[in-house]
Amino acid sequence: MFYKVAEHIFEVNACDEILSQMSNYAPFAVDSGAESSCKNSVFSLDVQNEVAPEYTEDIRQDEEGQVIICGRTSDGLPAFDFWLFGKPMGVLVCEKDFKHAVLLxxxxxxxxxxxxxxxxNALMVLYALATAGFETALFHAAGIQYKGLGYLFLGKSGTGKSTHARLWLKYNEGSELFNDDNPVVRLFEKDGRKFAVAYGSPWSGKTPCYKNVEMELGGFVLLSQAPFNKISPLRGVSAYAAIMPSISGMRWNKNLADGLHQTENGLASCVPVWFLECLPDEDAARLCCQTVVREIQ
Structure with a gap:
């Protein structure tokens, strides 16, 4: 099966039982017979019921019981071991250029x-790594569409990204959630103007919101909990620092890190970035909306 996310096509080869479980990918499915560009897919993933090879651990990430152990096989191939609440789920072994991988x-x-x-998890990891050199970033963020533009709410887990998005839906009429956890952003240039486009994705965390949509990105909002509501613009290095932690990537790989840096630098220079210290209330949602939309106008 072929899928297209943010105009990047990828292929998944798996048994019918596994493919039938991938309902969140249905809006992104591509007819391989009608889409000649499928042969130019950015990566392919084979899913197999085989035992994974041994690997050497480099680093691990643990978030709410979801663990990803990153390492290298004896052949030097990147490996990602996925665990959920102490149980092994599968191991992703990638080619060094991330154009092909096997999930075991x-x-x-x-x-x-x-x-x-x-x-x-395998597809999220592989997508983030395979597209890093194409001015593409997979974000950990909540995405709202409002008056034709997209806005991404950034912050550490537990900061209130999803809560703030729901407040927009409730108090800012015309708002629409297009992704609640992992939207994609791409950089473009046309007629000398650099701009970013936000896309929905098949990955949306605990909220099922799998929309195959795209819109120009109107701004980033970095959230921080506070006993008051205040919003301030961020520019230059501060804007870069606000965006960077929310982008998925393998930053210990120089080639991938260079690609991410180019994307992050471009985003910080062409997309407004805001810092919102806030309560989880109506005033915060209205203040944020009025400020970021006024900036665009």
């Missing part, structure tokens, strides 16, 4: 929710 689920049959977790 083990010999024993695992529950559908486990294989789905592994496939989703």
């Amino acid at each position: 689920l083990g010999k024993e049959k695992i529950p559908a929710e486990s294989s789905n977790f592994a496939v989703n």
Whole structure:
């Protein structure tokens, strides 16, 4: 099966049982017979019921019981071991250029929710790495569309990104959620003007919001909890520093890090960035909306 996310096409080769579980990818499916560009896909993933090779751990990430162990096989191939609440879900082994990878689920049959977790994580990781050199960034953010433009709410887990997005939906009429966890952003240039476009994706965290939509990006808003509501513009290095932590990537790989830096620098220079210290209330949503929309106008 072929899928297109933010105009990047990728291929997934798996058994029918696994493909049938990927309902969140349905809006992004591409007819391989009608889409000649499928042969130019950015990566392909094979899902196999095989045992993963041994690897050497480099680094691990742990967020709310979801662990990704990053390492290298004896052949030097990048490996990503996915765990959920102490249980192994699968190991992703990639070619060094990230154009092809294999997700190994083990010999024993695992529950559908486990294989789905592994496939989703494998595709998110592979997508972020394979597109890093194409001025593309997979964000950890909540995305709202308002008056034709997209706005991404950034911040650490637990900061209130989803809460603030829901407040926009409730108090800023015309707002629409287009992704609640992992929107994609791409940089473009036309007639000498640099701009960014935000896209929905098949990855949306706990809120099922899998919309195949795109819109010009109107701004980033970095959130911080506070006993008051205040919004301030960020520019230059401060804007870059606000954006960078929310982008998925393998920053210890120089080639990938260079690609991410180019994208982050471009975004910080052409997209307004704001810092919102706020309460989880109506006033915060209205203040944010009025400020960022006025900036665009």
